[in-house]
Amino acid sequence: MATFATSDQLLVIIDPAARHTDGESVRIAKDVLSAGATTKVCLPDGPEEFARALGRRGSRRPVVIGDDRALxxxxxxxxxxxELAGCALSMVPVGEAALAESLGVPAGAVAAARAVLDGAERRLDLLVDDSDGVVLTALGIPAAPVRTASAEPVTVAPERPRLRTRYRSLVRTLAPRPTRLAAVPAPGPSRLRVEVDGDTVVDLDQPVEAVSVTPGSRGIAEVEVRPLSLGAEATPLRASGRSVTVVGADFRYRADAAVAGPVRRRTWTVREDAWALTLPAPG
Known part of the structure; x- marks a missing residue:
């Protein structure tokens, strides 16, 4: 892992949800970062300004203060x-941050801010799907029941040719949807064909209760399929590989903290060492 000097210039992007959730933690994190490095603080009012600030970071190292969705x-x-391969991200979690903490980001504003200043860059694998979506930690099919924001899929606008419109056009597709009060219904058994590196793990004739995919290490994804049990607990089917394809009738899936779909076919491919996150230095 590569270590950083505290003299690095930081671009501190404070997600608006964090300011509303816990303003005191935001203030503490900002004070610790400003005391240890040269910082430029951005207070975006929404996703479009968030994206604009990130796109104009220049040589500054970006630090996100916010929850898992902001990461x-x-x-x-x-x-x-x-631009992901050449940009190491740092994070101070404020709000729901189970995902960030599972990656090794310290809980608490002071500890996380100190890790930003004195930590080390760790490169991590990433799952990328055929619609250019990403999965940082875990993929689940079918999606678990939730009572949260809308789980409508993200639609990507065509790439604009001019630089100044790039982030503006994309961020409109990433804006948060209105919160739905009704819970997503509990999913029943699914009939899915799951292929790993072209080999079929389970086919449409065998109902399954769940499928999970996680980016492991060295560019390999770990796949677990739980067949429907009609009596004794069925033995999970496990496989590993670089590419995972799932085919089925209008299935939804949970990617990290969000729900997407329905889709009939989706392929995820592991990108080895695709992104970098600043974590506490080892030892």
């Missing part, structure tokens, strides 16, 4: 503009 938004923007 996924930043990774998605950088990936879709093919």
């Amino acid at each position: 996924v938004r930043a990774v998605t923007l950088l990936h879709r503009h093919r």
